[in-house]
Amino acid sequence: MDYATILEHLAPCGIDCSRCVYFGKGEVKTYASGLLRVLADYEKVVPAHTKAIAPVLADYDRFKAILSHFAAGQCVGCRNGAPCFEFCAARTCFKEKGVDFCFQCEEFPCDKNHYPGSLDRRWREFGARMKEVGVEQFYQESLQRPRYE
Amino acid sequence: MTDYATIVERLAPCGLDCFRCLYFGTGKTRAYAEGLRREMEGFEKVAPMLAQGPAPVMRDYDAFKAILDHLAEGNCIGCRDGAVCFESCIALTCCKEKGIDFCFQCAEFPCEKNRYPESLDRRWRAWGARMQEVGVERFYQESLSKPRYE
Secondary structure, three states, X not given: OOHHHHHHHEOOOOOEHHHOOOEOOOHHHHXXXXXXXXXXXXXXXXXXXXXXXXXXXXXXXXXXHHHHHHHOOOEXXXXXXXXXXXXXXXXXXXXXXXXOOHHHOOOOOOOOXXXXXXXXXXXXXXXXXXXXXXXXXXXXXXXXXXXXX | OXXXXXXXXXXXXXXOEHHHOOOEOOOHHHHHHHHHHHHOXXXXXOHHXXXXXXXXXXXXXXXXXXXXXXXXXXXXXXXXXXXXXXOOOOHHHHHHHHOXXXXXXXXXXXXXXXOXXXXXXXXXXXXXXXXXHHOHHHHHHHHHOOOOOO
């Protein structure tokens, strides 16, 4: 995939907006919406199925609440103005610095971002790997791995 | 309109639509659930963080995942291929003995031989009556514009 297309997919921090569960045009939303459609009115037979076939279905209400949550995703992505966190400095800083990704800045990894633990770790790893192998290869590699890790 | 022979492959003798059942191995439910499960791999690591912040609903992510796994593993081959829903259901063997495809085609319909759970019993009677009234092809066509579960 070429650099310009990758820019549409990845946020400045390296997170893949296009594979995020909240992305409005993402696969998660597509699959979740499909499931909601084929499972329309299924709750009417859930009590019978829970009893006769699968006790796990006792939690169907909670399953459906989360499925509906995923089906309603409508994020347009970080670069289109929908950053994950209000406190994320990267969402505006990269423009001021004239770079596309944090790793392209000489201050990387700086202290301006206050990411939650796992994102901080991944932000550093994403940047280090992009620096090492380039954005294109980094992205190619990322597609072989789960979006969430 | 779908032809009779194809409809017989899809519907069980009672009228239930095996093709649209959530446990059907090559059905849409399984396909969507598998796709979603693939995309969600590893999400359990970030769900607790979301639960404490913007999406309290994620506190139930474990329950969601258990049911998603369940739906992604459906492998039923359908009633007419020998995978009857209930051990107690005699419709398939009975129809074969009678030389018919559906219960409603029997003079004894609705008989007392089947002991379906209440909602299935109600639907079995309604389906048979409707098939008798408008024919199998039209019944099937109508059913596709309604939810599988009702």
